[in-house]
Amino acid sequence: MxxxxxxxxxxxxxxxxxxxxxxxxxxxxxxxxxPRNLDMAQTVEGDIRAAGAxxxxxxxxDGTIHIGLSEDQLTRLAQTHDALKLSRADLAVALAGGHVxxxxxxxxxxxxxxxxxxxxxxxxxxxxxxxxxxxxxISADLQELAQTPxxxxxxxxxxxxxxxKTFEVLETLGxxxxxxxxxxxxxxxxxxxxxxxxxxLDSPQAIAQAHRMRARLRLPGGQLVANPxxxxxxxxxxxxxxxxxxxxxxAQAQGIAAKAVTPFLLSRIFDLTEGRSLAANIxxxxxxxxxxAQIAGALTDAACL
Numbered sequence: 001m002x003x004x005x006x007x008x009x010x011x012x013x014x015x016x017x018x019x020x021x022x023x024x025x026x027x028x029x030x031x032x033x034x035p036r037n038l039d040m041a042q043t044v045e046g047d048i049r050a051a052g053a054x055x056x057x058x059x060x061x062d063g064t065i066h067i068g069l070s071e072d073q074l075t076r077l078a079q080t081h082d083a084l085k086l087s088r089a090d091l092a093v094a095l096a097g098g099h100v101x102x103x104x105x106x107x108x109x110x111x112x113x114x115x116x117x118x119x120x121x122x123x124x125x126x127x128x129x130x131x132x133x134x135x136x137x138i139s140a141d142l143q144e145l146a147q148t149p150x151x152x153x154x155x156x157x158x159x160x161x162x163x164x165k166t167f168e169v170l171e172t173l174g175x176x177x178x179x180x181x182x183x184x185x186x187x188x189x190x191x192x193x194x195x196x197x198x199x200x201l202d203s204p205q206a207i208a209q210a211h212r213m214r215a216r217l218r219l220p221g222g223q224l225v226a227n228p229x230x231x232x233x234x235x236x237x238x239x240x241x242x243x244x245x246x247x248x249x250x251a252q253a254q255g256i257a258a259k260a261v262t263p264f265l266l267s268r269i270f271d272l273t274e275g276r277s278l279a280a281n282i283x284x285x286x287x288x289x290x291x292x293a294q295i296a297g298a299l300t301d302a303a304c305l
Contacts, residue, residue, distance in 0.1 A: 002114050003095060007068030013054035014116070019296035021048050021289065022067075022112035022120040022150070025059040025102035028074075029083040030263045031123070032278065038078035040282050044289045048121075051293035058111045060086060060094050060101035067115045077102070085259050087140045105152065106144035109222065118211065118299055119151050121292035123285045124158040124188040125224065127166030129261065130248060137261070138169070146173035150222040151211050153292040155229050155284040159188040159237070160244055160265045167195060176214075176223045178207065180291065186228035189280045190237040197226065204291065208298035212305075227291050233283035235276055243272040 006014065013020050023044065028037045045055035056068040059077050066073065077083065077100070084094050084101040088110060094101040103111060105125050112120050126139025145152065157166045167185065170177050179185055179197030187193035201207050207225055214223070247268035256264050269277045298304055 003064045004111075004115055005064045005066050006115070007056070007066070007070060009054055010056045010068035017300065019053040019119075019293065019300050020056050020117050021053050021292045021296050022108055022115075022117045023048075023055055023057040023289070024105060024108040024120070024122050025057055025077060025083075026085055026104050027123055027285065028057075028078050029080060029102040030085055031266065031281070034078055036278070038075060040285070041074055041078065043282075044121075044285055047286050047289045048293045051290050051297075053293035053296045055289075056112070056115070056117060058103050058108050060084075060091070060099065060103065063095055063098045065095065065111050065114070067111065067117070088144060089140065105141040105154075106139075109144050109148040109150045109152065112150050113148050117150070119153065119292050119296040121153045121285070121289040123154060123281055123288070124156060125152065125154050126262070127157040127161040127163070128169055130160075130162045132162060132165065135257070137258070142166070142169050142173060142175070145170065145175045145224055146221045148222055149215065149220065151207065151225060151295060152222055153225045153227055153288045153295065155188050155288060156186040156193060156226040157188065158262065159190065159240060160248070160262065160269070163187060163193050163195060167198075170224065171198065173221070174219075175221055176210065178210070178223060178225050180207075180225055180227045182228055186226050187237055188284070189229060189235040189240060189277060191228040191231065191234050192237065194237070201225075204294035205298045205301075205304070207295050208301070208304045211295075211299065225291070225295070227284075227288050229280060229284040230287050233280045235273065235280050240269070240273075243269055246272065
């Protein structure tokens with residue numbers, strides 16, 4: 001049996017067959033500074049509760065996969081400076097070694113599926129990094145979406161990535177990429193990536209029905225729901241693109257690679273936007289959490305079972 005431990009709130013939701021939404025933890029340990037990271041995590045959990053579902057923030061502590069964190073555990077994680085950033089390749093080693101680890105999109109999907117949770121809200125997925133034709137730097141998130149049956153709600157892929165290549169890989173892997181409520185794919189901080197969405201759905205119920213139909217067809221993998229950032233929080237792509245190019249050039253000049261790339265780029269873009277990117281990040285995560293809660297609720301409706 002996998003080493004799972006459910007929080008009291010999540011266990012009560014399981015017993016009552018209430019909707020549950022998984023949340024990742026790298027956004028807490030690697031995405032925002034203390035104490036903003038704790039405030040954000042608490043706010044997002046509150047958004048999910050207000051939308052009628054139960055939040056399950058996932059992290060590895062003391063040789064256990066925690067499905068839902070108590071307030072003390074959430075605070076402890078937010079103050080941990082050396083938490084491992086866990087993906088599929090690292091998860092078992094971190095558990096066996098008793099390390100504190102924060103789950104990426106891929107690891108959160110694995111743990112959510114083990115826990116029977118069907119919906120997961122995050123900020124943006126990883127993907128094909130710019131320059132991948134020479135670095136081969138491609139996130140494990142894409143393969144995870146192709147094999148683990150969890151619906152992931154995100155604001156698209158992170159804007160620092162090569163978005164056309166990212167979505168091309170997802171198409172090759174057979175992952176449904178569904179734009180929510182618009183015909184264009186969003187680009188994390190921006191509502192329009194300049195790419196047409198391959199699929200569009202306009203309601204949580206329609207997304208839930210597609211999730212159930214994939215299971216009936218015995219198709220592997222999950223769905224990516226690309227939920228555009230709220231208009232009032234958007235940073236236009238034309239504003240961001242030169243800043244992303246500058247941050248990428250700095251990362252290359254400093255020899256930053258592998259898992260260190262994304263945290264470095266997000267930090268530099270925070271500086272270059274004078275904090276606007278962090279405010280936008282919080283707004284889109286909250287929006288994704290609310291939509292995920294509605295999808296999780298729809299999945300519990302009799303019409304969708």
